[in-house]
Each structure stands twice: as structure tokens, then as C-alpha cells.
Amino acid sequence: MTVIGCGYLGATHATCMAELGHEVLGLDTDPEKTAALAEGRPPFYEPDLAEMLDRNTRSGRLRFTSSYAEAAEFGQLHFLAVGTPQRPDGAADLRQLESAVSLLAPHLRRPCVLVGKSTVPVGTAALLTTTLRGLAPVGARASLAWSPEFLREGHAVEDTLRPDRLVFGRSDGDGRSLAALREVYVALITAGIPVVETDLATAELIKTAANSFLATKISFINAMAEVCEAAGGDVWQLAEALAYDSRIGGQFLRPGLGFGGGCLPKDIRGFVARAHELGAGRALGFLREVDGVNDRRRVRMVELAERACGGALAGRRIGVWGAAFKPGTDDIRDSPALAVAVALRERGADVVVYDPRAMDNARKAFPYLEYADSAAAAAGGTDALLHLTEWQEFGEVDPAGLADRVRAPRLIDGRSGLDLDRWRRAGWTCDVLGHGPVEVDRSESRIPDATS
Ligand SMILES: NC(=O)c1ccc[n+]([C@@H]2O[C@H](COP(=O)([O-])OP(=O)(O)OC[C@H]3O[C@@H](n4cnc5c(N)ncnc54)[C@H](O)[C@@H]3O)[C@@H](O)[C@H]2O)c1
Numbered sequence: 001m002t003v004i005g006c007g008y009l010g011a012t013h014a015t016c017m018a019e020l021g022h023e024v025l026g027l028d029t030d031p032e033k034t035a036a037l038a039e040g041r042p043p044f045y046e047p048d049l050a051e052m053l054d055r056n057t058r059s060g061r062l063r064f065t066s067s068y069a070e071a072a073e074f075g076q077l078h079f080l081a082v083g084t085p086q087r088p089d090g091a092a093d094l095r096q097l098e099s100a101v102s103l104l105a106p107h108l109r110r111p112c113v114l115v116g117k118s119t120v121p122v123g124t125a126a127l128l129t130t131t132l133r134g135l136a137p138v139g140a141r142a143s144l145a146w147s148p149e150f151l152r153e154g155h156a157v158e159d160t161l162r163p164d165r166l167v168f169g170r171s172d173g174d175g176r177s178l179a180a181l182r183e184v185y186v187a188l189i190t191a192g193i194p195v196v197e198t199d200l201a202t203a204e205l206i207k208t209a210a211n212s213f214l215a216t217k218i219s220f221i222n223a224m225a226e227v228c229e230a231a232g233g234d235v236w237q238l239a240e241a242l243a244y245d246s247r248i249g250g251q252f253l254r255p256g257l258g259f260g261g262g263c264l265p266k267d268i269r270g271f272v273a274r275a276h277e278l279g280a281g282r283a284l285g286f287l288r289e290v291d292g293v294n295d296r297r298r299v300r301m302v303e304l305a306e307r308a309c310g311g312a313l314a315g316r317r318i319g320v321w322g323a324a325f326k327p328g329t330d331d332i333r334d335s336p337a338l339a340v341a342v343a344l345r346e347r348g349a350d351v352v353v354y355d356p357r358a359m360d361n362a363r364k365a366f367p368y369l370e371y372a373d374s375a376a377a378a379a380g381g382t383d384a385l386l387h388l389t390e391w392q393e394f395g396e397v398d399p400a401g402l403a404d405r406v407r408a409p410r411l412i413d414g415r416s417g418l419d420l421d422r423w424r425r426a427g428w429t430c431d432v433l434g435h436g437p438v439e440v441d442r443s444e445s446r447i448p449d450a451t452s
């Protein structure tokens, strides 16, 4: 099989497929990426991936190329894992997918199945089927299926090898695609992973619906945080009490700085845009509010920093702990932490950032921010310290040792994971996003995605 597009999703998928015993050829148009992968080095940080990649490249089961002719010759199953980033108008940009199918199709010589794994607006598989039919030689008998991916960065390997479910979407009467997918995933299916076999449109929709639900859950609890701030309630206790209700559950109910990353923000916007095209825009109106609540978390964080600095940020030094959009990854796409860091800088603060894994990516994207090489160094000499990505390392820092190094021992916690009683005992003033009085109407304010 081949895996076309070897980014966060594709490199992990290719490696895990090889781990399951398949012969895999990964293809990417970025030669630096394929060169690193071929040497067994992932071009990004993902726990457990490096060792598995190294093992499978050394065994020869996993290889990489940038040649579509080679890929067409190699496999009868071609997974499509290229990017579907957000367009300026909010819709999904499908050019990488269109290009991948257009480049592969003319080389196909024997019956094969293309399987989309990228996250797409409903109707994309039908469009790509037309492209495929137009460009593939008749004898190739190429068909297209859609099997969306649900892995989380930071848990990508375990999520690929032990997913909650598999979704196989295929066009009417295309038993060949289903048989091929069942064969590829036989080990997982035998282990009891549920499979939903459906049509192409439903498969595409399942993915965007899942991400929309997750985003909605996060924004729901962050909306409760806004109300708690106004009413003097404690959103953490509220979340805990909701989580005991097994119908609600505790996952994706952590209040704080909200969601970022290369998936949830763009996927809810792409879903809204597509629903409008289909004349079903009203059905997804609530997702705009989900997005709006999420934006306001970033605005609120900046306000808390401003207040902690006596009302003005100009000339103040602010330490930012975290650059990745969440712990466990070096991915900074639409990172809430960096959006806040950039907004503080724009308001005149000197901002110094530290992240255990995402420093290189952050430096490349925001060379004008200052970077420190440790959590303690980022805190040094600051007027306020912001905890914005909940890496375990930050929870292990001794606040007493840090208090002497800062200009003022003020912490603002935008995430969970710090023992704030300990920080307070060490002399720190601690504000928590989600507590404290609301002072201004933020309905019109917005901090745009700093990484777009
Ligand atoms: N990152 C995740 O955790 C995750 C999880 C589930 C689904 N997804 C979805 O998977 C898709 C890929 O996401 P990602 O995070 O891996 O993106 P990414 O940007 O990290 O990877 C995309 C890769 O495709 C390559 N590429 C672009 N055009 C190409 C072409 N024509 N031929 C071959 N390679 C090409 C790029 O060089 C890049 O390496 C998106 O649709 C995303 O929404 C991502």
C-alpha cells in the first residue's frame, strides 16, 4: 500500500500500517520530509513514533519516495493523507487532494482503491471520483473510498493501532473497496474494534461531526467559565460535578484557554462553510458561537495579564509557558498560547516564551518573540508568568525557587496542571482563567489565529 502525504497524519499512518505487517511506501512532495523519514527520523515530535519508524524503515517494510509513478506501480491501495487547510473564507482548501489524485491517476495501470483519510467537506469524495475517472486509464479500474481518521496528536500511535472505531465509506455497490479495507485492518477488526460501513457522504460527515461535537463540548464548559466569572462560581468544580454524570462524561470538559491545533478550529469553520453551500447553514449556526466562545478565551487571557500588570502592558516583561497547541506535540498550528503571546507583544509587552518541544516551530513562525531555553529562564525577571500549555514539566517546577528570580511573583493559569496552593504558599499571586470578575464587554473583541 502507499500513503500519500506524510505529515502528522500520513507519517504516523504509514508507520503504523508497516507495524501491522504491511509493505508500505510513503509519498510526500516535500523532499526534506521524505529524506528524514527514510532515515527513520520523524520530521515532527510524536510520542512512540520515532522508535517504530526506525524499526520499520530498517526492516525495509517501510520506504519513502516522491515519485507518483513509483507509488502507482507499488500499491493496490493508496491512502490519501495530504492536508486540507483552511482557506481565507473559512472553507477547506482541497488543492492538495486534487493535486494528489491528479498526479497519481495517470500512472495507474491495474485495479486499485484510493482511500481518503484527510478531513474533508461532504461531497469531496464524489468530486475526486470524477477527477479519478477522468484521468485514470480505463484498465486501471480505480475506485475511491473514504475512511476518515480520528487520531489525536500526542496519542497518534495508540489511536491508530487501537482506534475507538473504524469508518469505511464507499460508493454504491463498491464491494471491492470494502473487502480491501477489511483486509488491511483485519488485525484491528479481529481485536474487536467496531466498524461502521457506510456511504461516502456519511463517512465524510462522521468526521466533521465528531470534531464539531468535541469543539462544542470545550466551548460549552468555557461558556460556563464566563458565567462563573460573572456570578462568582467555580467552573472547575462545576465541570467536576457535570463529569460525574455518565451521560455527560468528563472528557473534553476542561475549561481554560480553549481549543487550537490544525484540526478543530479549521474543521468547524469548514463544516459551517459547506453547510451554507448546501443550504443548511442554519443547522450549524451554533458552531459560529462555539468559535466565538473559543476566541474570547484568548482575549480574556490578555486582559488578565494586563490587569496583573497594573492596567498597561507596555514595557512589561511577560513569561509564557507553552507554545504548542497542547502538550505532547510540537505542532503550533492555531496555538492558543502563541496567539496570546503575539497579542501581548502587539500591546507593547516584552514576551519570552518557553516550550519543551515546540521551540523550533515557534521560532520559525514568530522570530520577533523572545525565547528562553528553560521554564525557569522564561520566568526570570518577569512582571507576570502565564501558564498556557499544560506540559507536565511545568507542574514539576518549584515555585519557591522561582519567586526570587521574577520582578513580581504573579502567575496566571490558563490551563490545569499546576498545584496553585503550593504556588500561593511560595508567595505567588495566582489568577485563574475562569475565575474572577468580568470587567468589560468583550463581545466585539477578537484575537485572530496567530499562526494563520
Ligand atoms: N494531524 C492530525 O492529528 C490529524 C488527525 C486526523 C485527521 N487529520 C487530517 O489529515 C489531513 C492531513 O493533516 P496533517 O496534520 O497530517 O497535515 P500536514 O500538513 O502535517 O501534512 C500534509 C502533508 O502532505 C504533503 N503534501 C501536500 N501536497 C501533496 C501532494 N500533492 N502529494 C503528496 N504530498 C503532499 C505535505 O508536504 C505534508 O507533508 C488533514 O485533512 C487533517 O485535517 C489530521
Ligand SMILES: O=c1ccn([C@@H]2O[C@H](COP(=O)(O)OP(=O)(O)O[C@H]3O[C@H](CO)[C@@H](O)[C@H](O)[C@H]3O)[C@@H](O)[C@H]2O)c(=O)[nH]1
Pocket: 119, 149, 150, 151, 152, 153, 154, 211, 214, 218, 251, 252, 253, 254, 255, 256, 257, 258, 259, 260, 261, 262, 263, 264, 267, 325, 326
Ligand atoms: O477538555 C479539553 C480538551 C481539549 N482542549 C483543547 O482542544 C484542542 C484539541 O485537542 P485534541 O482534540 O486533544 O487534539 P487534536 O490532536 O487536535 O485532535 C482532534 O483533532 C483531530 C484531527 O481531526 C481528530 O482526529 C481528533 O479526534 C480530535 O480530538 C487543544 O488545544 C486542547 O488544549 C481543551 O481546551 N479542553
